Amino acid sequence: MTYQAPKLNEQGTIDIDYYTKLASQERSEYIAQMAVSLKAKIKSFFHVKLPKLSISH
Template sequence: MSYKAPKLNELNNIDIDYYTKLAAQQRSEHIAHMATSLTAKIKSFFHVKLPKLSISH
């Protein structure tokens, strides 16, 4: 892992707004991924095989 200098604002302070927005975006992406994963897992519990239809009587 390489060192990356922190992003600074126009006053040469660490840009808190930038990192707050970045964290919110990453959190949103992670929650969306977790929700998709949870949905797939729940669907796998309720997997139902339909009976094969017979065309002969």
């Protein structure tokens, strides 16, 4: 892991707004991934195989 200097704003202090937006974006992406995963797990619980229909008598 390499060291990265923190992003600074015009006043020379750490840019809190930048890091807040970055964290919000990363959190949204993570929650979206978790929702897709949860949906797939729930769908797998209710997966039902239907019997094959026979066309012969």
